[in-house]
Amino acid sequence: MALLSAVTALMSALLLVQGQRASEHQLKAVFLFNFAQFVEWPAVAAQDPRTPLLIGILGDDPFGPFLDETVRGEHLGLRPIEVRRYSELKDIAGCNILFISRSETERVGPIFAALQHRAILTVSDGEDFAKRGGMIQFVNDKNRIRLRINLEAAQAANVTISSKLLRVAEIVRTPKR
Amino acid sequence: MAIRDWPIKRKLTVILLLISGLVLLLTSAAFVTYQVITFRQTMRNNLATRARILAANSTAALAFANEADATEILAALKYDPHMIAGALYLADGRVLATYPAAAAADLIPAAPQPDGNRFEEGRLVAFTPVAQGENARLGTLFIASDTQAVSDAIRLSAIIAIVVLAIAMLAAYALAAALQGRISAPILALAETATAASTRQDYSVRAPKFGEDELGMLTDAFNQMLGRIEEQKKELQQHAKILEQRVAERTGELEKRAAELQAANSELDAFAYSVSHDLRAPLRSIDGFSQVLLEDYATQLGDAGRDSLQRVRAASQRMATLIDDLLKLARVTRAEMRTEQVDLSGMAREVVAEIQRTAADHQVEFVIAHGLEAQGDSRLLRVVLDNLLRNGWKYTGKRPQPRVEFTAINENGGRVFVIKDNGAGFDMRYADKLFGVFQRLHSAAEFEGTGVGLATVRRIINRHGGRIWAQGAVDQGASFYFTL
Numbered sequence: 001m002a003l004l005s006a007v008t009a010l011m012s013a014l015l016l017v018q019g020q021r022a023s024e025h026q027l028k029a030v031f032l033f034n035f036a037q038f039v040e041w042p043a044v045a046a047q048d049p050r051t052p053l054l055i056g057i058l059g060d061d062p063f064g065p066f067l068d069e070t071v072r073g074e075h076l077g078l079r080p081i082e083v084r085r086y087s088e089l090k091d092i093a094g095c096n097i098l099f100i101s102r103s104e105t106e107r108v109g110p111i112f113a114a115l116q117h118r119a120i121l122t123v124s125d126g127e128d129f130a131k132r133g134g135m136i137q138f139v140n141d142k143n144r145i146r147l148r149i150n151l152e153a154a155q156a157a158n159v160t161i162s163s164k165l166l167r168v169a170e171i172v173r174t175p176k177r
Numbered sequence: 178m179a180i181r182d183w184p185i186k187r188k189l190t191v192i193l194l195l196i197s198g199l200v201l202l203l204t205s206a207a208f209v210t211y212q213v214i215t216f217r218q219t220m221r222n223n224l225a226t227r228a229r230i231l232a233a234n235s236t237a238a239l240a241f242a243n244e245a246d247a248t249e250i251l252a253a254l255k256y257d258p259h260m261i262a263g264a265l266y267l268a269d270g271r272v273l274a275t276y277p278a279a280a281a282a283d284l285i286p287a288a289p290q291p292d293g294n295r296f297e298e299g300r301l302v303a304f305t306p307v308a309q310g311e312n313a314r315l316g317t318l319f320i321a322s323d324t325q326a327v328s329d330a331i332r333l334s335a336i337i338a339i340v341v342l343a344i345a346m347l348a349a350y351a352l353a354a355a356l357q358g359r360i361s362a363p364i365l366a367l368a369e370t371a372t373a374a375s376t377r378q379d380y381s382v383r384a385p386k387f388g389e390d391e392l393g394m395l396t397d398a399f400n401q402m403l404g405r406i407e408e409q410k411k412e413l414q415q416h417a418k419i420l421e422q423r424v425a426e427r428t429g430e431l432e433k434r435a436a437e438l439q440a441a442n443s444e445l446d447a448f449a450y451s452v453s454h455d456l457r458a459p460l461r462s463i464d465g466f467s468q469v470l471l472e473d474y475a476t477q478l479g480d481a482g483r484d485s486l487q488r489v490r491a492a493s494q495r496m497a498t499l500i501d502d503l504l505k506l507a508r509v510t511r512a513e514m515r516t517e518q519v520d521l522s523g524m525a526r527e528v529v530a531e532i533q534r535t536a537a538d539h540q541v542e543f544v545i546a547h548g549l550e551a552q553g554d555s556r557l558l559r560v561v562l563d564n565l566l567r568n569g570w571k572y573t574g575k576r577p578q579p580r581v582e583f584t585a586i587n588e589n590g591g592r593v594f595v596i597k598d599n600g601a602g603f604d605m606r607y608a609d610k611l612f613g614v615f616q617r618l619h620s621a622a623e624f625e626g627t628g629v630g631l632a633t634v635r636r637i638i639n640r641h642g643g644r645i646w647a648q649g650a651v652d653q654g655a656s657f658y659f660t661l
Contacts, residue, residue, distance in 0.1 A: 027242075034240040037309040074313060147241060164237035164309075168246045 027145055028138055029066040032123060035097055035136065036076050038165035041119045042158050052082040054094055058111070059101030061085055062125075089114050100124040100134070108132055119158050130172045135159065139170075148172050186361045193353035194346070201345050205338035212334040217327055220301060221294050224322055227257075228294070228305040232318045235265055236309040239273060239316040247274035254320065261300060262321040265307070268314060276320075289317035299324055363392040367399060380407035443511075450507040453500045460500070464493045502629035505560070506614070509636050514554045521549040521562065521594070525583050528563050532570050541570050541579040549585050549594065551661045557637045558661075564630040565596045565657050571624055572600030572655065591660055599654040603647075611647050634659075 036053055044051075053076050055067070071081040086092050089111060098120050100111060105126040112133045115122065125138040130150040135157070137148040147169035154161050180188075231250060238247040247265045254260040254276045262284040263276035270288045294303035302321045308314045363386075370384035380403050386396045467490045475483060522545055529543045543566070551558070566581060573579030581598045603611065603618050610616045612635040615628040638645045641661045649655035 031241055034309075034315075037240065037312050038237060076312065077310075144242070144244075162237070164234070165241075168237045168241045168243035 024140070024145070025063050026066045026070075028125065029063045029070045031138070031145065031147075032067065032097060032099060033070050033074065033081065035121060035123065035165070036081065038162040039097075039121050040160040040162075041096060041121075049078045051079060053079045053096050054082050054084050056084045056086055056092060056095040056098045057101060058086045058089070058092070058098055059103040062101060092120075095120050097121045097123060100126065100129070102126050105129075108134065115157070117157065121154070121157075121159050131174060133174050135161075136169070146170065150174060185364055186357055189357035189361055190350070190353045193357065194349055197349035197353075198346060201342050201349075205342050209331070209334045209338050213327070213331050216330040217296070220322070220324075220326060221303075224301055224303045224320065225294050225305070228303040228318055228320050231263075231320065232305045232307045235307050235318055236315055239265060239267060239307050240309065242267065242273060244274055248276075248278055250274075251276035252278070257322075259322045259326055260320060261323050262319075264319040266317040266319065268316050270317075273316065284321075286319065289319060292317075296324065301327075359387070360392070363387040363396060367392075367396060370399070370403075374403060374406075380404075380410060446507045446510050449503060450511075453503045453507070456500055457497065460493050460497050464490055464497070467493070499627045499629070502627045502633075506629050506633045506636065509557060509560065509633050509640075512554075512557065514557070514640060516552055516554060519551055519553050519555045519558050521551055521558065522547055522583075524555070524559055525549075525562050525566060528559070528566050532567060536570070539570070539574055539579075541573055541581055544580065544582040544584075546582075546584040549583070551592070551594075553641050553661050557640070561634050561637050561659070564634050568630065568657075569596060569598035569600065569655075571626070572602075572619075573598050574600070574624070576600060593658050593660055595656055595658050597654065597656040602649040602651050602653045602655050604651055605649065608647055608649075612645065 032055060036055070055071065057063070057067070061067075067083050071083060074081050084095065086095075089107075092098065092115070096119075098115070100108065100122060102125065104111065105124075108124075108126070108129070109132075112122075121136065122134045123136045123138070124134050125140075126134075129137040130148045130153075133150065133153050135150055135154045137150075139146040139148050147165075148171075149161060149166060149169040150172050151161065151166070152173060183191075231253075234250050235247060237243070238250060251263045251265065251274055254263050260276075262280060264280075264285045265273045265275075266289040267273050272285065272287075275285050290302075290304050292304050292306055294301065296302075300321045300323055302319065305318045306314050307316045307318050363384075366387075367384045370382050373382050374380055383400045383403065384396045386393050386400075467486050470478070471483060471486050471490075478486065525543075525545045529545065533540065562583075566583070569581035570579075573581065576599060579599065581596065583594070583596050585592050585594045587593070601619065601624070607618055611618070612631045613628075614632040616632075617626065617628040619626075635645050638659050638661070643659055643661040645657065645659040647655060647657050
């Protein structure tokens with residue numbers, strides 16, 4: 001509860017300055033953590049129920065300390081939540097949620113190709129991320145953060161997104177070539 | 178009317194109604210209370226369930242701070258007209274969305290309150306945590322419902338209770354009115370029988386019996402009592418009859434005896450009268466011829482002969498007096514009574530005057546009270562006064578200051594006449610012999626007399642229904658008392 005209240009206090013403090021960069025990234029960090037509650041990954045046989053749930057960041061970390069603070073001590077069921085930072089695509093292993101930084105926007109094509117058929121929820125705030133094959137994109141809209149989801153991409157990666165999450169998001173498709 | 182004076186029927190009915198009324202009232206109160214409590218509980222449970230369902234649907238909206246989605250979820254509350262307010266609070270306590278969308282400020286608490294549901298300010302409110310599964314809390318859901326349903330439920334329960342109460346009381350009254358008779362009827366019958374028995378003195382009535390309970394026993398006992406009284410009354414009447422019969426028998430016997438006695442008496446009187454009357458003729462002859470002998474043959478008889486003849490004459494004259502007295506006595510008994518007002522004082526004075534005139538040698542002081550009167554036969558009463566006054570005169574013959582008084586005293590509410598002298602008196606031992614025929618306490622030599630006078634007096638007094646008695650002592654004088 002102490003943690004919860006700390007998080008609450010932090011969030012309220014940051015939400016007051018929503019629209020500013022810091023609070024924007026703070027909110028995105030919370031959303032990133034919340035995704036874990038509304039997404040299901042395919043079960044891995046003989047997996048330890050205490051296996052950590054990994055949230056990875058590819059490229060520059062825009063969150064600063066916020067993401068670490070948000071997930072500290074939190075669990076999804078029995079699973080603790082850990083944050084990993086990757087600079088190279090090849091480093092990614094056992095990741096559940098991957099935030100692709102704006103610094104990697106130019107490389108999303110090769111990244112998607114590399115991650116194809118791997119059950120990793122890809123998230124980014126880059127332009128047209130969802131349309132280009134990413135699963136969830138943060139969209140800034142009048143000082144609010146909206147979600148844009150590419151359901152097909154998620155289904156292709158065998159990642160199940162809760163209908164509740166879909167309710168609060170805008171669904172987009174990858175344009176057919 | 179005081180309660181204790183109520184008829185037993187009303188008492189029983191009222192008692193039964195009071196008891197059933199109280200029981201029904203308590204039962205109805207329990208029913209209504211149970212209804213209300215149950216209903217409130219149900220309402221809270223329903224609200225809590227609704228809140229949990231809404232909370233489960235609100236997780237994503239809160240997790241991703243989606244105001245539009247939150248408002249849409251809350252808008253579903255409009256399908257229940259009793260839901261008056263709702264709100265979703267973010268984890269930091271800020272309001273994300275409200276119902277109605279433009280809710281008045283006082284309808285929605287500014288910050289979430291402790292979790293749970295409760296009645297406050299005429300509404301039922303619920304605060305429910307919002308979390309996705311077992312995970313961290315995402316925020317708080319608030320919904321509020323009016324308590325119209327509760328008051329509706331209370332009203333319905335109360336109406337049902339009142340209707341049931343009224344019907345039950347009517348039924349209880351009907352039953353009480355019908356059943357109280359089982360207890361009151363035997364008592365009333367008993368009371369009616371008792372009244373009949375005591376007012377008409379008719380002990381042949383019997384109380385009807387209704388059953389074998391205590392009242393039946395009471396009725397039996399009462400009827401037995403009546404039976405015994407009736408028997409005893411019959412016995413008493415029989416005894417009275419026997420007694421009356423006996424009295425009549427005895428009275429008859431007595432009357433017969435009295436008649437016999439009367440007959441014997443009058444026979445005796447007639448006999449005495451005729452004897453006395455018939456005795457006077459030979460006596461007159463004895464006296465007359467003795468006188469002839471004394472006048473015509475005086476010289477031949479000598480002194481001794483003349484003396485003897487004188488004695489014969491004296492004896493025959495005394496005998497004539499005796500016979501006269503006896504005749505008088507007999508006449509007193511036979512004479513017819515003529516009752517009138519008699520002036521005894523005047524009559525006594527006449528008698529005294531006569532005595533003083535005929536016996537000038539012995540003067541006696543007579544004191545006669547004024548205004549002595551009585552009802553009676555004047556001729557017979559004169560005989561009484563003559564005898565008694567003459568007796569007084571006679572027995573004071575040897576006194577230096579002879580005195581005879583005639584007065585009256587009042588004794589036991591009746592008049593008693595007294596003739597009192599200061600003469601020779603008599604011994605009280607012989608008082609009862611004074612009034613017998615030929616009974617004399619003094620010799621003829623001492624005081625002359627035949628011994629018939631007082632007997633005559635007593636007969637006259639008795640014929641008047643009066644009483645005569647005497648008091649005296651030797652040489653102390655005598656008093657004669659009589660009533661009429």
